[in-house]
Amino acid sequence: MTTPRQNRRRERAARGIPEATVARLPVYLRALTGLQERGVATVSSEELAAAAGVNSAKLRKDLSHLGSYGTRGVGYEVEYLVYQISRELGLTQDWVVAIIGVGNLGRALAGYGGFASRGFRVAGLLDADDSIVGQEISGMTVEHIDRLEDMIARHGVSIAVIATPAGAAQGVCDRVVAAGVTSVLNFAPTVLTVPDGVDVRKVDLSIELQILAFHEQRKAGGPDGPAPLVAGDAPPGTKQYVEPVEA
């Protein structure tokens, strides 16, 4: 005898969710939140795909991994799909984040509204610079980096955001990992080495610019004249609004 929940568990374990799908779920979520704010109750796969900048076949396949198939002629129920994606991504619980490095970028991240609205609670800010330690930023007092391990333990930090200069990043990373943190978001312009079982994602703010440069060049006719984009990755009429979709 198996319960429905056990069945679902088994199904999911057999099926897994492709990394590329996981990376697109936040983009769907952002589009759905926008619809929700405008009071939209249901959405077709075509509309949602256009808003997220993918084609609708890919969208339907991605959502099928969550067991969400929509209703023919009606589409997807926005509120329920927001719940399903949030649940799958783990956003129905709170995640405690510490930001290490309080330069301009650290300050921008500390005040970034997009974190709190997705369940990421910034518990603390840390810096090595005595002229920054003690400052009030976005309602938090910057603590000295010496307090890193203590802060992680005290607040149950599960994600460390590293926004230090490149030279300091690996040392900070080693310390947060030693303190038990297994997820690191790296804004420092360097590659971090971590042991198995620790996830690092690196943000490179110039990547989107490089993709824009490709399109600019194509519009201008270079390097080998305008080449058509391969159809199928963007629905017609949405090329002017390309959402960043990670895969």
Add this chain to the structure above:
Amino acid sequence: MTTPRQNRRRERAARGIPEATVARLPVYLRALTGLQERGVATVSSEELAAAAGVNSAKLRKDLSHLGSYGTRGVGYEVEYLVYQISRELGLTQDWVVAIIGVGNLGRALAGYGGFASRGFRVAGLLDADDSIVGQEISGMTVEHIDRLEDMIARHGVSIAVIATPAGAAQGVCDRVVAAGVTSVLNFAPTVLTVPDGVDVRKVDLSIELQILAFHEQRKAGGPDGPAPLVAGDAPPGTKQYVEPVEA
């Protein structure tokens, strides 16, 4: 009679480059630049794929769109591949960028080394706040937003980076588009509407955090217990280092 260049042009036009490949080229470029800095002259597709966080079959297919196939038993020549990708992305020429909105994020972007090293030259900073206008930031003087059209014309700005509050972003976007800019990088937490022929890419700094949350949840056993990732998207032994790859 056709010249080899015409042939290449025709081939590329027939073939196109998939959007997903375009989005991964900057990630390969970053990995290759890292190899170059360490003095590595050739790299196997497996090594490069691992450094970029994709599987090697996908890497080889992506690079084949550039006409780059590597040499069996030797791999790819790092320097030449850097050139090929840079050329394809349009990074062998300079792009002039203006940053509009000089809060913490705008300041962070103004001083971001990753732009200049990829051929993005920040020509100017603009803000509507009189207490910010006139400040020196990263060697530039912040100009009043009234000077926007003038600055675009004067410097030949081709990419506008919008780092204003959400409420101001669409108005700024309309103005840069009216002034002839056809590429917009949007950091404001809002969706921008643009006419056909204008590319907008939106950066959401919380997307990477959401992907980390998914993995944290999986490590913790929820929502339905740890599910295996589908094999094939990440080479073995690289799961601990997941590069953001846009698709």
